[in-house]
Amino acid sequence: MKTILLCSDGSAFAETVYRYGAWFALRFQSQAKVLFVTDIRQKAVSTGNLSGSLGLGASDQLMNDLVNLEHEKAKLNKKRARLILQNADQMLKAEGIDEVELLNPTGFLVDCFHDYEADADMVVLGKRGEAADFASGHLGANIDRIVRSSSKPCLVTPQTFAPIERILFAYDGSPTGKRILNFLIENTSGFKDIEIHLAVVAKSEADEGRTKELTQAQDTLQQAGLTVTANLLTGDPEKQIAGYIEQNKISLLLMGAYGHRRIRHLIIGSTTVQLLRNSQIPVLLFR
């Protein structure tokens, strides 16, 4: 991994985004890019004048008013963006990252995102953002769209940071699952000292296909030199995975963003959404 893109919005979640970003960047000697998008909607200012009356030189007057209003507002927005990015820079430098690039485009995150995502190898973003109320169990407005439109692995971080010691890899044998396998193998150096728990959820113990998938994946990972614990879980995937995370003090979950069915390609898989909502640990989603 060469570049990690950290999406920030200056909210309480941003700090965790930086810390997880830093963790990965340090492990893989990657460059960290911090993206803060100044929302274009903030531009719509109002003069509060509903008089509907036009004086002499009305449009010139209005132009001046709008320019002045927007000037003040834009100045504040710029200042805010600068502070947020400075803060990100300081935090990342304090974590020991030397290469930090700060990006501050204006527009909509979802639109700008593609331009910046293209040359990144991983995207880190908070589970919720500044606009979200603090009732946990909800996802931020941008998450779904970002994850859906991104072709890169997306790390969705919770509100608090905890060092990553044990990873759970929820494997389902799908092409996405294979891609996660490849990701681990390609980045073995960073995962060497970390316990990797490989889990396959099956309907019953006797599911031979699933058991085979599990052993195959386990072999592949072990051959790459990783420490792997393999488990075949039975029952409802959401509950099983959530329970496993709890029992084994897992600190990072790796999984595909989408379910198997074709229609599910349009939205994040329901299992994924449930896990994202309820989990207290970061989830690395693959497409």
Place this chain on the structure above:
Amino acid sequence: MNIRNFNARAFSLRTLKREWLVNPKADILSGAVVGLALIPEAIAFSIIAGVDPKVGLYASFIIAVITAFLGGRPGSISAATGAMALLMIDLVAEHGLQYLLAATFLTGIIQVIFGLFKLGRQMKFVPRAVMIGYINALAILIFRAQLPQLTDVPYTVYVITALSLGIIYILPRFTQAVPSPLVALAVMTIATITLKLDVPTVGEQGALPTAPPVFAIPQVPFTIETLQIIFPYSITLAIVGLLASFLTASLVDDLTDTPSDKTREAKGQGIANIVTAFFGGMAGCGMIGQSVINVQSGGRGRLSTLTAGIFLLISILFLQDWVRQMPMAVLVAVMIMVSIGTFRWSSFTNMRRVPRSEVAVMLTTMFVIIFTRNFALGVGIGIVMSTVFFSRKVAKLVFVDKVLVEDGARRMYKISGQIFFVSRDEFATSFDFDEPVESVTIDLTNAHLWDQGAVEVLDKTVQKFRRKGIEVDVIGLNEASSTLLNRLATDEELIADA
């Protein structure tokens, strides 16, 4: 379904959402302000055109609603306008409403064609001075169209007009929460009814809408004669309508610092006019004054335009009994406000600072439009004048540097500037053919030959030198100039040089 497809659609959905739902609250509020303000204007413009008020009101409703969806400039307001109404007067007087509807339909078709040919891009050929002249003329014509309402009328009309103007201009100093023209309308209408004043009212000017517009095909014979009657009007209406709409669009672009799609705007205006024709409405276009009011009131998205149209129709249907009794005098006051708001006062206060040629263009455009009432003619003359002035200015920028070298045996002419039909004389007179030199070098490194005239004059210069027994060397031609020279020059040596 292909994922990429889905993303493409998701993107357009996003654009849609952005254009419609940027700030719904402010959009609906400002749309309401504009919608109500459109009522007196639509009535006044119908009266200018010589048709029933309902023609303008239906047009304003339909044009606003359709441009809300199809226009290229979110947040701008289009409806029945003064510029268009002024062009229809003769057609209505001579042939009646049905021909106006047919002309409106044809106007829409022409505008859609203009849109398909991406004519919006050619707007750059309309200089600012012409635009300002156009706007000023429009303001003055709207003002002048009010004068018949103020001649040979009882003195109460003047009192009502003056009081309305007072309310319109003084009320905003105390509160900007309510539209002052509407307050003027309400107060004056109630005053007229309660005091039983005998003044001309809107109801006397013709039919008002009593129901939403219904579909009907214009009742004209579908013959070449009809086309011959309506075409001249339609083409002028189409050009003027697009000009006004583009002008409005760029104004809103400037005010909101966001871009617009001029091609889409042309098509949107065209379709709006086509539909309007089938619902008994007159042709319309973008409205400068109302768009300024819309932005001033906080309107930015398409929702504001849609709200304006719907609000206009609903309020006219609910308030028709009141609207009927509205005194014309207060309408006149509103229109005076519109004309004052439209007028670019700064173009007169700035006059000393603006280049004289541009002032001349602005004034010429303005007066031609005022006296001929033909916006297309005025703008055309303005464009021609600007072009001539501009080419003259560029032509003056031809500099010739003469250096005598090789002990007076060779003369170097270093030419810089644009050589074309206007500057050829400046070019030709800078050479001295009777000088006793052996050879001449014409250095064109900093010059550009633009047309046949330029090549011809260079050709003649070279020939003239050679006739005097002087060798000529042309150097430093840039690629474009030498290509042109190769194609057009007649002098053999000159071609060899190029």
